[in-house]
Every structure is written in C-alpha cells, then in structure tokens.
Amino acid sequence: MTLPILYSFRRCPYAIRARLALQVSAISTDLREIVLRDKAPAFLSISPSQSVPCLQHDNFVIDESLDIMIWALRQNDPQGWLKIPDAGYALIDQNDGAFKAALDRTKYPKRFPHDDPLKNRQ
Structure with missing residues (x-):
C-alpha cells in the first residue's frame, strides 16, 4: 500500500492542523515540505489551489486543511475530535x-x- 503524500509547509497553521489530525489518527504519510517560492512541479500538477496543505492518496486529492482533518479523523478518531457541538x-x-x-x-x-x-x- 502506498502512503498518502502530504504536501506541507512547516509554519503554515493550516498545514499544522492537518498534520496534527493525521498524527492523532495514526495515519502515516509521505511528508513533503514545500518551498513556497519554488513549488515542486509534482505538487503544482495535483493541487487545484496550489496551496498547502494538500493530501494526495490513490485516486483523490484533498487540498483544504479541514477536509484533510475530517478525512483522517473519520478513519480513526481516538480522542473524539469529530464529536464537537x-x-x-x-x-x-x-x-x-x-x-x-x-x-x-x-x-x-x-x-x-x-x-x-x-x-x-x-
């Protein structure tokens, strides 16, 4: 099985919250840090928004941090993060x-x- 690829930027708060949810969900990823001034062609070719975070897995791409969080937590939510009012x-x-x-x-x-x-x- 291929790991999901997470394109990220270390200091981006949206990328941070996506990484946090993936960590809590115990989902391993191939983390690829993006240089914002020189974005990798592989990243640009799959990211509709061309912004981080962006998760690529099998035949789908998720390029919104909250959507990445929900995707991860729906697979494994050991702390009940999705159970908020x-x-x-x-x-x-x-x-x-x-x-x-x-x-x-x-x-x-x-x-x-x-x-x-x-x-x-x-």
Missing part, C-alpha cells in the same frame, strides 16, 4: 472565513491595495 464548527467557519480574510488584509496590505488595513483590524 455545532457551535465548534461555527467557530471554525468564523476563523477560516471572516477572521482569516481580515487578518490577511491587515498582515499583507500590498496584496489588497483597495482595502483599508486599519478597517480590517476592527
């Missing part, structure tokens, strides 16, 4: 949505020249 998923949605968008606009204002970075701090 709906409010927990709502907080994840808020963090991954509105909060992350505001954070990016504050942290990387040059990427969003039409947005006011100070407004996004509120």
